[in-house]
Amino acid sequence: MSDDPYQVLGVAKSASVEEIKKAYRKIAKESHPDLHPGDAAAEARFKAAAAAFDLLKDPEKRARFDRGEIDASGEERRRERTYYRDFAEEPGNPYRQGPRYETHGDDADIFAEFLRQQAGHRGGGFGRRDFHARGADAHYALEVPFLEAATGGSMRITLPDGSDLEVKIPKGASDGQTLRLRGKGGPGYGDGGAGDAYVTLSIQPHPVFSRAGDDILMTLPITLDEAVLGAKVEVPTIDGPVKVTIPKGATSGQVLRLRGRGVAAGGRTTGDQRIELKVAMPREVDDDLARFMEEWRKSHGYDPRKGVTA
Structure with a gap:
């Protein structure tokens, strides 16, 4: 699956916010895990579309992505890192004169972070042996009755593992609005905190209002x-x-x-x-x-x- 959020949603880079929202809602309705239980491909497509919409609906994030300053996940783009370049001069490094090991992209970021923590502060040699990382964000779509959106309320989302997540609907919630639930995403690693859950609302029509x-x-x-x-x-x-x-x-x-x-x-x-x-x-x-x-x-x-x- 493409990492380009425009390709994920099937829209042009010049697409308007309304076109982006319409494309996301179409994919969300076609691929929501609740409608396709056990379908890993549909779930992956839904999650990718939710992540792409979360980035492109924010004008600032979209502009930074278009300029190449952040990647599709919203993270700062970093230069390629190498073990030799970043750590060869660390005192006590047993591989100081060794060969050059290169890693690229996301793997490089994770590996470099691991080695930084292993190396400890400059002059301290190899110290900490643990690894910490923030948990992954989760993305969901939720259909909200018209009156719940207008007057506010509380709804629950059933998660793939059978548990549920309470979502408080604010008064005046609008179609396409995304709510952020801090710490309700995937678990972190080590002392890393849990990720966040992002819930995009789809307001159902009402027969009278x-x-x-x-x-x-x-x-x-x-x-x-x-x-x-x-x-x-x-x-x-x-x-x-x-x-x-x-x-x-x-x-x-x-x-x-x-x-x-x-x-x-x-x-x-x-x-x-x-x-x-x-x-x-x-x-x-x-x-x-x-x-x-x-x-x-x-x-x-x-x-x-x-x-x-x-």
């Missing part, structure tokens, strides 16, 4: 008589139903606003709920309604299309 920033949007059907005469009706909100007044003469497309009934995310102004009215005709127009409208049209007819020209 949608979001525009921290505002909640919905369409409310009203009857013909409610539109003409006005009424008080019950309307759902993300925090429970409330009573709303429909004004006399309401029309389709008219928007009512409920102040402070949107998403209340920490550090941001609470959003509103916007209700778009839609006049719904009765399933059948009976004779009484037809006769009434015929008489009403004779004396009150009007042209709502007046002034509308092609």
Whole structure:
């Protein structure tokens, strides 16, 4: 599998953030371990896509990667290291006049770190014999119900080993947002700390609500008589139903606003709920309604299309 995050996600280097997010979500849905239990190839593809998305969604990391300053894992790129060059002059080095041993890439970094710890401080000869390294980061995808994302909550992820991981969903969580759970990744080596877990959220659609920033949007059907005469009706909100007044003469497309009934995310102004009215005709127009409208049209007819020209 390629180490290039652009190739992993199948996007061009000029791809927008939205294109990158769309590509990642497609791979995550197709290859998530929960959907393919026991499929090592799917799990590897999912993990690679998560790591690539984590790097490319961050403008600063992406720019540094494009300039060659960091590698696909986000680590600083280092020159090739050799045992001879880095350690040949250490006092007490038994291989001081020996041959040159070269290592490359990630193996070189690990080997060099091991030898540094073995060599101890300058002048001290070979000292510590242990090796310490931070654990690997873990990447997961989590589908979150719309209301959980809007109001906050707690969910659990089942891990490949059968254990689970609690994920606290913050109020106002957004689609594609990645949460960092410190110390919830792979175990470290020696005294090295555990890695972190990165959980990318995918917000599920809701049958009634949608979001525009921290505002909640919905369409409310009203009857013909409610539109003409006005009424008080019950309307759902993300925090429970409330009573709303429909004004006399309401029309389709008219928007009512409920102040402070949107998403209340920490550090941001609470959003509103916007209700778009839609006049719904009765399933059948009976004779009484037809006769009434015929008489009403004779004396009150009007042209709502007046002034509308092609």
